[in-house]
Amino acid sequence: MKDTWDTQKRIINVSNRLPVKITVTDGDISLQNSDGGLATGLGSVFNKYKNIWIGWPGAEVDGLRKMEVEELLKPDHLFPVFLSKKEIDNFYEGFSNEIIWPLFHYFTSYSVYDPEYWDAYVKVNQKFADEVLEHATEEDTIWVQDYQLMLVPQMLRQANPKLRIGYFHHIPFPSSDVFKALPWKEQIINGLLGADVIGFQTNNDVSHFKNAAVKIGGASIGTDKLTVSDRPVQVSCFPISIDYEKYRALAQSAETKRIAQKLQKQIDTKIMISIDRLDYSKGIIQRLQAFELFLKNYEEWRGKVTFIHLVVPSRENVGGYKQLKQEMNRLITDINGKYGTFDWQPIRHFYRSFPPNMLSALYSTADLAVVTPIVDGMNLVSKEYIASNINLNGALLLSEGAGAANELTESILVNPNDITSFAEKISYGLNMPIDQKQKTLLAMQKKVERANIFTWANNFLDKLINVPSKKTSTKLVKIDSMLPGRIDTQFTLPTNGAFVAGL
Known part of the structure; x- marks a missing residue:
């Protein structure tokens, strides 16, 4: 079907950051994908040829090099605000x-x-x-x-x-x-x-x-x-929402499946995951407290579940964030020291971004995804997990404070401030029968695929x-009948750089 939109009927997208960021190495300027859920999500939407995107390029640019940056971005219809x-x-x-x-x-x-x-x-x-x-x-x-x-x-x-x-x-x-x-x-x-x-x-x-x-x-x-x-x-x-088909395709790729198989060989327990940016709104401390209480109250799970705890660095030099990181590290050390053994570490903590295939492999193998912000506008990690769990082998534990809770009603909902209930629901999620997992995941996948x-x-x-x-x-x-054709999946971004989930 022919695209009838022309340059006189453009969408001008305006956001704080462009979908790419500039980096300067040895005097050379290059582009990398921007971090963050907004750039990741909108990058799938905007047509490369008919729309333009205005935003900050992610770094301070010397006055003499601004024109160089403008010329580098212009072919992709990106226009910087310095x-x-x-x-x-x-x-x-x-x-x-x-x-x-x-x-x-x-x-x-x-x-x-x-x-x-x-x-x-x-x-x-x-x-x-x-x-x-x-x-x-x-x-x-x-x-x-x-x-x-x-x-x-x-x-x-x-x-x-x-x-x-x-x-x-x-x-x-x-x-x-x-x-x-x-x-x-x-x-x-x-x-x-x-x-x-x-x-x-x-x-x-x-x-x-x-x-x-x-x-x-x-x-x-x-x-x-x-x-x-x-x-x-x-x-x-x-x-x-998310680009559902993109996440499905990534989960089904040969590279993702290879990484998933390797993960399952290395970790011979149930896998529980959480993926967040370092931020006080994400409920990181409450989640660790709940996991510690879970290990205390449910001794049968010691040595049988591994919590892969991924946190993406953010503003760690700011006072409140620095304190949050210190408390997070203290809790992880205490839990591993108290409950770990020579051949089992309760929490495997990663303080960095993961590349797309690795993240997808985690989504597809996790028996339980814990997405529990105190409050969040939406939280796309929950939807990314739903789309990527192609084996229908997992459960989603989701905060009542996330916007996604209004849609993903089949998930296990929890108040992250209620630590006792939180620990109980970790147990419930890990013990969920496979037929119930399949039923709830299929229902949520249909929702995310449609919306x-x-x-x-x-x-x-x-x-x-x-x-x-x-x-x-x-x-x-009049609404152009060709509107869906304008929302094109072919917005091409540079492939280098780290991938960050919809945090």
Whole structure:
């Protein structure tokens, strides 16, 4: 089927990071895949030839080399927003990750309300908006991604009211009692209300945002939309997902099967896995405490289960993260020292990224995957495990605080703060009969296969492209029947570099 989309009907994707990052080795600039779930997920969606992607290239670039980087990225329709070290420190590490991230994940005591961080956030959001305006026409569809860029929609709207703008929020949106603690709450709400369509992971997030938009932004509320100064703003739930077929194919590849067989020979016990980025929201400490209690209470499992504990490094020089890493290492050492034997180590801990085939082999061989963040927007690791477990030999233990729990209802749900129940459910998952594992995994695989990353993108873009035209207020823009063809799986990224799961 011929693709009817042309360069006048592009999607301009705008995210904090590009799907690739630049590295400089001995003066030579090269590209590697970006870390993180957002870049991994969206990389499968965007058509290489008809769409463009705007974002930070992952490193500070000397002024003399900016043109070189631009030329390197241009063939893939990638356009960089260059940031100084101070901007990276104050905008990204500061406002985004020391204010918004902890606040929106309900770790309010971790937030540091530094006005200098806010000033940098405004400045950098304007940089992103300016770069979009350099490329955008009124025929384009602009899709802004996530909490680092919450002011961009309004900045674009003020510059050109006729633009079609969407925004998707990948992390939780907190209740009004939490959100009101933010000194710049009015500016954030007004920034988001510049979009035509605003998407969230869960219905709770939608409800929380609508309450804030009415109370703080002065919006009026309807069934599925808000009205701001006589302009409708659609607010809906669009649970993000994964490229299901990509993960299935990877699990079925000869290399992955070879690694899986090697793993099973090396580890002659049941295998339990967890895969996380180092972060206080991921429930790492509670998970280790629950595993320790499990070994204490269920002596029959000692020597019969191995916990492969994979943590991807993140911000380890920041105080709270440094303390988290120290406590994690202490618990692992204590558990291994207390329960380990000469021929069995309870926890095999890895503090690094794994390549795609190795990660897929873990997914396909694990008897129990433990995905237990305290709170998470979605958590795609759960869906990656479901898609990759082609042998139907595993069970998923999933936190009630993950957005994925709303969809993967056949999983074993747990409150990660209830350590006693957590330990009991580890036992339940490891003891689950094979026929029950197969039944629940098949049910969840059907869900993830049907509601995949392309379904997510199509649902969001359908709603965005159907926004009333700003040129003729009564006319709707017709949805192109070829829309699915535009969401192309052939977005090709460099193959070198480490792979990180959808954390």
